[in-house]
Amino acid sequence: MLSVEEINEIQNEIKQYPYPKVACIDALKIVQQHRAWVSDESVSDIAELLGMSAEEVDGIATFYSRIYRQPVGRNIILICDSVSCMIMGYESLYEYLSKKLKIRFGETTSDGRFTILPNSCLGDCDNAPAMMVNNDHFNRLTIEKLDEILDRYK
Amino acid sequence: MERPLTQHIISDTSVRNLENYRKVGGYSCLQKVLKSMTPGEVTNVVKVSNLLGRGGAGFPTGAKWSLVPMDTVKSNLPKYLVCNADEMEPGTFKDRYLLEGNPHQLIEGMIIAAYAIQAEKSYIFLRWAYKKAEKVLRTAIEEAYSAGYLGNNILGSDFNLDMHVHSSAGRYICGEETALLNSLEGKRALPRAKPPYPALNGLFGRPTVVNNVETLSWISHIVEKGAEWFKGLSLTGTGGTKLFGVSGKVRKPGTWELPLGITFRELLEEHAGGMIDGHKFRGALPGGASTDFIVEEHLDVQMDFKTVAAVGSRLGTGTMIVLDDKTCPVSFIHNVEKFFALESCGWCTPCREGLPWVEKMLSSIEEGTGKIEYLDLLSFSAKYMSPGNTFCAHAPGAAEPLQSGLKYFHDDFVKHITDKKCPWR
Ligand SMILES: Cc1cc2nc3c(=O)[nH]c(=O)nc-3n(C[C@H](O)[C@H](O)[C@H](O)COP(=O)(O)O)c2cc1C
Ligand code: SF4
Ligand code: FES
Numbered sequence: 001m002l003s004v005e006e007i008n009e010i011q012n013e014i015k016q017y018p019y020p021k022v023a024c025i026d027a028l029k030i031v032q033q034h035r036a037w038v039s040d041e042s043v044s045d046i047a048e049l050l051g052m053s054a055e056e057v058d059g060i061a062t063f064y065s066r067i068y069r070q071p072v073g074r075n076i077i078l079i080c081d082s083v084s085c086m087i088m089g090y091e092s093l094y095e096y097l098s099k100k101l102k103i104r105f106g107e108t109t110s111d112g113r114f115t116i117l118p119n120s121c122l123g124d125c126d127n128a129p130a131m132m133v134n135n136d137h138f139n140r141l142t143i144e145k146l147d148e149i150l151d152r153y154k
Numbered sequence: 155m156e157r158p159l160t161q162h163i164i165s166d167t168s169v170r171n172l173e174n175y176r177k178v179g180g181y182s183c184l185q186k187v188l189k190s191m192t193p194g195e196v197t198n199v200v201k202v203s204n205l206l207g208r209g210g211a212g213f214p215t216g217a218k219w220s221l222v223p224m225d226t227v228k229s230n231l232p233k234y235l236v237c238n239a240d241e242m243e244p245g246t247f248k249d250r251y252l253l254e255g256n257p258h259q260l261i262e263g264m265i266i267a268a269y270a271i272q273a274e275k276s277y278i279f280l281r282w283a284y285k286k287a288e289k290v291l292r293t294a295i296e297e298a299y300s301a302g303y304l305g306n307n308i309l310g311s312d313f314n315l316d317m318h319v320h321s322s323a324g325r326y327i328c329g330e331e332t333a334l335l336n337s338l339e340g341k342r343a344l345p346r347a348k349p350p351y352p353a354l355n356g357l358f359g360r361p362t363v364v365n366n367v368e369t370l371s372w373i374s375h376i377v378e379k380g381a382e383w384f385k386g387l388s389l390t391g392t393g394g395t396k397l398f399g400v401s402g403k404v405r406k407p408g409t410w411e412l413p414l415g416i417t418f419r420e421l422l423e424e425h426a427g428g429m430i431d432g433h434k435f436r437g438a439l440p441g442g443a444s445t446d447f448i449v450e451e452h453l454d455v456q457m458d459f460k461t462v463a464a465v466g467s468r469l470g471t472g473t474m475i476v477l478d479d480k481t482c483p484v485s486f487i488h489n490v491e492k493f494f495a496l497e498s499c500g501w502c503t504p505c506r507e508g509l510p511w512v513e514k515m516l517s518s519i520e521e522g523t524g525k526i527e528y529l530d531l532l533s534f535s536a537k538y539m540s541p542g543n544t545f546c547a548h549a550p551g552a553a554e555p556l557q558s559g560l561k562y563f564h565d566d567f568v569k570h571i572t573d574k575k576c577p578w579r
Contacts, residue, residue: 087476
């Protein structure tokens with residue numbers, strides 16, 4: 001069930017638009033903000049609230065890269081694997097992180113602290129290699145910097 | 155040298171707030187427009203200035219606005235203005251600079267553009283990763299509402315405009331303008347058939363103009379200072395400066411506002427500081443990942459829409475990705491094609507099926523298991539992804555670095571295949 005808070009936030013978005021369905025992406029983002037990811041149950045709840053079928057909502061949810069339909073860790077590391085970051089050596093950063101955290105792309109550490117995902121360009125190409133942890137950008141990365149950055153996220 | 159778009163971005167926050175923006179003359183153009191100009195007059199100045207869209211395709215902005223019906227037939231209302239701030243093409247980071255550094259310049263430009271087409275609602279479609287820009291924009295929009303630049307009866311006129319930021323849920327295809335409209339409508343971001351063009355049938359089926367951040371940031375300057383002034387800014391007569399960027403193994407990667415028509419060499423050597431010691435220039439994608447390679451022999455070409463097209467590439471977004479001699483060209487191209495394969499919306503066959511196939515062949519060439527026939531197959535695929543064969547410009551964009559890469563780095567491809575390994579590993 002959606003919380004009162006989630007419903008209020010979604011209703012607020014619906015007001016901006018000519019009809020409720022338009023708020024689908026906003027609704028998915030709101031639910032994800034509260035729960036870290038969007039479960040099957042949440043998909044059905046959103047569908048009901050917006051007068052859509054669950055399949056239609058799921059079709060939209062799975063289209064967008066930044067809507068998670070599987071559980072994720074408390075912190076999400078997004079490593080840019082696009083071309084400027086490749087030239088500047090993102091691969092060795094990934095190998096280092098992957099060894100340190102004992103997970104590969106798409107996996108979550110056993111303590112639920114980190115999920116690591118590949119991501120296309122983050123718009124930091126002039127300061128490559130770049131990554132994000134949750135909503136924070138980090139760039140001109142080196143292996144030395146990585147340890148210090150990870151320590152900030154519990 | 156004038157730098158109208160960026161001259162006030164001295165520090166991170168120099169013109170970010172309304173007060174500072176006003177101190178440098180901000181919103182005076184809007185005042186003038188609402189007091190003394192008709193919508194048609196505004197469109198006309200933009201038309202005469204020959205402002206070409208900065209989102210990659212270089213479409214004339216005034217001509218686009220002129221397509222919007224100006225009658226008050228009910229089925230044509232409300233009209234919409236949408237700012238494309240999706241900027242998800244690998245190697246592209248120029249709009250970020252304008253969004254974070256001078257948000258009111260964009261907002262003022264949008265209000266004037268909306269007035270010209272008589273739109274009542276406007277949206278900024280923002281790249282999901284631009285968290286700082288999102289904060290900056292939301293604050294600036296609030297400031298603009300409080301000061302009476304947005305909302306009802308703007309500055310005492312009878313013109314009304316609302317403005318919202320939509321932060322994307324992340325997918326490159328959202329940047330294609332009709333896919334963007336579907337995404338704003340809360341749907342999957344599939345491109346739409348054209349015609350009808352958005353100017354007639356766009357957001358919620360209503361007349362809509364979609365323009366890039368940099369394009370809209372120009373509007374107040376052009377209306378204020380005139381078309382002739384704007385034309386004089388470029389070295390080629392096209393009109394305006396452009397934000398150019400460089401990434402890769404150069405000494406000073408970054409973004410700069412420079413006249414249209416400077417040469418690749420100037421950008422690379424003077425502004426980006428030349429190659430890092432021990433690295434040689436081999437080529438570059440001059441305007442983002444979806445443009446054809448240029449190589450050494452093109453370095454003296456002027457960076458403008460026509461001149462870059464004349465050597466078989468595109469100015470695109472003006473942000474260049476440099477390939478150096480320590481980076482394998484096959485893995486460079488493989489990386490780019492993998493991106494396009496992943497980001498295909500899946501609607502049409504050459505793109506949905508062709509790109510993963512291209513990606514697999516490139517991967518095996520890179521691994522040393524490629525066959526010489528793959529080179530013809532890759533050219534064949536590039537040909538069938540060219541304009542006219544697909545529903546939108548995504549696949550044609552993907553074909554550009556591939557076809558030109560096969561041409562300029564042919565020997566490197568062959569060496570991977572005959573040596574059965576990557577010479578760079
Ligand atoms: C796959 C694809 C992605 C695009 N991404 C962007 C983008 O991120 N930003 C942008 O301004 N234009 C992008 N465009 C171009 C838009 O479709 C459109 O031409 C542009 O927003 C129009 O603005 P302008 O006339 O001001 O250049 C993209 C086009 C394609 C085919
Ligand atoms: S070219 Fe690719 S992205 Fe464009 S509509 Fe076809 S499948 Fe979708
Ligand atoms: S390519 Fe990595 S941030 Fe753009």
